[in-house]
Amino acid sequence: MCGEGATAGSILHQGKAKTVYATDRADQVLIVFRDDITAGNGQKRAEIPGKGSLTSRISALLFRELERAGVATHFLEERGPAGLLARAARIVPLEVVVRNRAAGSLSQRLGLPEGEPLPRPIVEHYYKRDDLGDPLVNRDHIRALGLASDDVVDRMEAIALRVNDILTARLAAARLVLVDFKLEFGLAGDALVVADELSPDTMRVWDAESGRRLDKDRFRRDWGGVLEGYEEIWQRLSESPFTGNAACGAGADETGAPRTFTTWVRIMPKEGMLDPQGKAVRDGLRALGFTGVADVRVGKMVQLVLTATSEAQARDDARSMAKRLLANPVIEDFSVHVASPGEGSR
Amino acid sequence: MKWAVAVFPGSNCDRDAYRAVADVLGDQAVYVRHDASSLLGADAVILPGGFSYGDYLRPGALARFAPVMEAVRSFAEAGGPVLGICNGFQILCEAGLLPGALLRNAGQRFRCQPVCLRVENSHTPFTGRFHAGQVIRMPIAHGEGNYFAPPEVLDELEQQGRIVFRYCDPDGRATPAANPNGSARNIAGICNARGNVVGLMPHPERAVEPFMVSTDGLALLAAVRDWLQATSTSPPDGNSATGGVQGAC
Numbered sequence: 358m359c360g361e362g363a364t365a366g367s368i369l370h371q372g373k374a375k376t377v378y379a380t381d382r383a384d385q386v387l388i389v390f391r392d393d394i395t396a397g398n399g400q401k402r403a404e405i406p407g408k409g410s411l412t413s414r415i416s417a418l419l420f421r422e423l424e425r426a427g428v429a430t431h432f433l434e435e436r437g438p439a440g441l442l443a444r445a446a447r448i449v450p451l452e453v454v455v456r457n458r459a460a461g462s463l464s465q466r467l468g469l470p471e472g473e474p475l476p477r478p479i480v481e482h483y484y485k486r487d488d489l490g491d492p493l494v495n496r497d498h499i500r501a502l503g504l505a506s507d508d509v510v511d512r513m514e515a516i517a518l519r520v521n522d523i524l525t526a527r528l529a530a531a532r533l534v535l536v537d538f539k540l541e542f543g544l545a546g547d548a549l550v551v552a553d554e555l556s557p558d559t560m561r562v563w564d565a566e567s568g569r570r571l572d573k574d575r576f577r578r579d580w581g582g583v584l585e586g587y588e589e590i591w592q593r594l595s596e597s598p599f600t601g602n603a604a605c606g607a608g609a610d611e612t613g614a615p616r617t618f619t620t621w622v623r624i625m626p627k628e629g630m631l632d633p634q635g636k637a638v639r640d641g642l643r644a645l646g647f648t649g650v651a652d653v654r655v656g657k658m659v660q661l662v663l664t665a666t667s668e669a670q671a672r673d674d675a676r677s678m679a680k681r682l683l684a685n686p687v688i689e690d691f692s693v694h695v696a697s698p699g700e701g702s703r
Numbered sequence: 704m705k706w707a708v709a710v711f712p713g714s715n716c717d718r719d720a721y722r723a724v725a726d727v728l729g730d731q732a733v734y735v736r737h738d739a740s741s742l743l744g745a746d747a748v749i750l751p752g753g754f755s756y757g758d759y760l761r762p763g764a765l766a767r768f769a770p771v772m773e774a775v776r777s778f779a780e781a782g783g784p785v786l787g788i789c790n791g792f793q794i795l796c797e798a799g800l801l802p803g804a805l806l807r808n809a810g811q812r813f814r815c816q817p818v819c820l821r822v823e824n825s826h827t828p829f830t831g832r833f834h835a836g837q838v839i840r841m842p843i844a845h846g847e848g849n850y851f852a853p854p855e856v857l858d859e860l861e862q863q864g865r866i867v868f869r870y871c872d873p874d875g876r877a878t879p880a881a882n883p884n885g886s887a888r889n890i891a892g893i894c895n896a897r898g899n900v901v902g903l904m905p906h907p908e909r910a911v912e913p914f915m916v917s918t919d920g921l922a923l924l925a926a927v928r929d930w931l932q933a934t935s936t937s938p939p940d941g942n943s944a945t946g947g948v949q950g951a952c
């Protein structure tokens with residue numbers, strides 16, 4: 358059993374929605390999700406009983422999903438009804454926002470109608486400073502303030518896009534649209550990990566059919582039904598395909614007898630690389646009247662059925678296969694996805 | 704001299720290459736199959752054009768695992784002359800014997816036409832009968848001949864004189880208009896650092912008789928004979944004269 362209440366030590370940080378506690382291990386922290394909800398950088402605040410438990414559970418579920426897809430996060434396990442045990446991290450003072458559709462401040466600043474799909478995801482950086490109202494910053498600002506090295510910014514951006522792919526697919530399986538989200542990163546030891554939370558407090562999630570908002574915008578815009586929205590997201594996520602190992606020992610991949618893993622290697626022409634095939638397909642689609650096609654890139658998908666003792670091993674094997682044969686590193690990038698048991702090959 | 708012409712499933716220029724060296728040039732020639740483990744004592748090897756393994760995955764990606772490629776690799780490492788033509792060039796890149804990769808033609812079309820090439824390096828085993836700057840003519844026939852390498856690799860190739868042929872106009876100018884496939888810096892052929900492994904997209908074996916585009920391909924193939932003679936009559940290693948560099952490690 359690992360659900361026992363952790364021996365919470367001193368408070369390290371009392372934020373707007375969470376409290377970070379020290380634990381008996383210097384490399385671990387306990388993050389407790391409170392029922393407080395704030396907007397407009399704390400100008401508007403309320404308490405919604407039950408919210409902390411939901412944001413904590415949704416975060417845990419999505420962190421597991423990222424770990425399963427090979428993205429390093431700070432998540433270790435769930436503790437109590439609204440707590441996460443996490444790797445202690447030095448938080449990079451930048452919030453990374455990925456947007457798939459226009460909404461919120463982007464709509465306001467650029468005059469794009471809310472909900473307008475963006476031709477490709479937009480990545481933004483915000484300087485994490487409450488007293489300045491978390492201003493939008495660009496690479497030159499980041500360098501001038503020494504907030505993070507170019508390399509770290511590059512890596513955060515690449516990981517954020519990867520996370521976007523994973524979460525978009527995961528939410529789509531629950532008939533939800535991921536409009537945008539915010540990530541925080543931290544250094545746990547030498548590793549750059551996704552930290553903080555992944556919940557409707559930090560992402561915009563719409564119902565795929567009706568477009569109904571289910572996230573914190575309900576609070577920001579006084580629409581009511583905030584808790585119901587969060588509940589709905591939790592219900593749908595927990596009922597749709599998911600294989601994270603329940604609360605205990607989550608994140609750790611169990612090894613044992615060899616099993617088969619259906620694994621996909623997605624291979625794409627490198628970013629910025631001329632893709633005549635994609636161009637031809639794009640022109641073809643436009644000729645068919647699909648005027649909204651802004652860009653097309655054609656890659657390939659290789660489906661492998663692998664025998665391995667753990668999911669991590671299957672992923673590692675597929676990666677080396679991709680490096681040695683399936684992709685040509687001079688011209689192509691690849692990503693690996695190991696199917697969850699319920700996830701059929703389509 | 705004796706040539707080996709490699710044959711992969713899907714090679715289709717193997718017989719043209721064989722004919723060019725055996726019947727037109729009058730040298731000895733043997734086919735070596737993809738599953739052969741030796742080059743049968745050949746003095747030079749040709750990896751011919753075609754669609755080895757159906758171009759599955761990427762052109763050349765699967766041919767590089769054929770057993771004969773082990774023999775080609777050690778032959779190349781020992782300094783033997785290796786010529787990769789078209790798909791053979793793609794195989795050499797995939798096998799890591801030459802840098803870079805060949806992408807789909809920028810114009811999206813299969814290009815089958817005569818082209819002019821400017822000889823940039825006349826010191827390889829295959830270019831000794833040309834002089835640098837000379838314009839020669841050969842046909843191309845490919846859908847994926849758009850040479851790509853990262854800029855730093857291109858700079859290195861340039862600095863080390865490893866660009867062997869460039870697409871050019873009849874006056875020898877390497878213009879964008881003369882570039883049939885979008886190749887970086889109009890590159891049509893390159894060589895390895897030692898110069899003995901040459902890959903090119905154009906087809907020298909299709910330019911060997913008077914009725915063809917030209918006989919420049921014959922000069923390319925014939926040059927290997929001169930090169931072999933020169934290397935076998937010159938002292939085994941120039942180092943003895945200068946004392947060489949000993950104990951450098």
Ligand SMILES: Nc1ncnc2c1ncn2[C@@H]1O[C@H](COP(=O)(O)OP(=O)(O)O)[C@@H](O)[C@H]1O
Nearest residue numbers: 372373374375377431443444445446448552553
């Ligand atoms: N793994 C971690 N280690 C240390 N600090 C973390 C970790 N994950 C998140 N944090 C930080 O803990 C705080 C969480 O509380 P929150 O209520 O979101 O605070 P804030 O008001 O600063 O946004 C944030 O400042 C966040 O950066």
Ligand SMILES: [Mg+2]
Nearest residue numbers: 372373374553
């Ligand atoms: Mg926060």
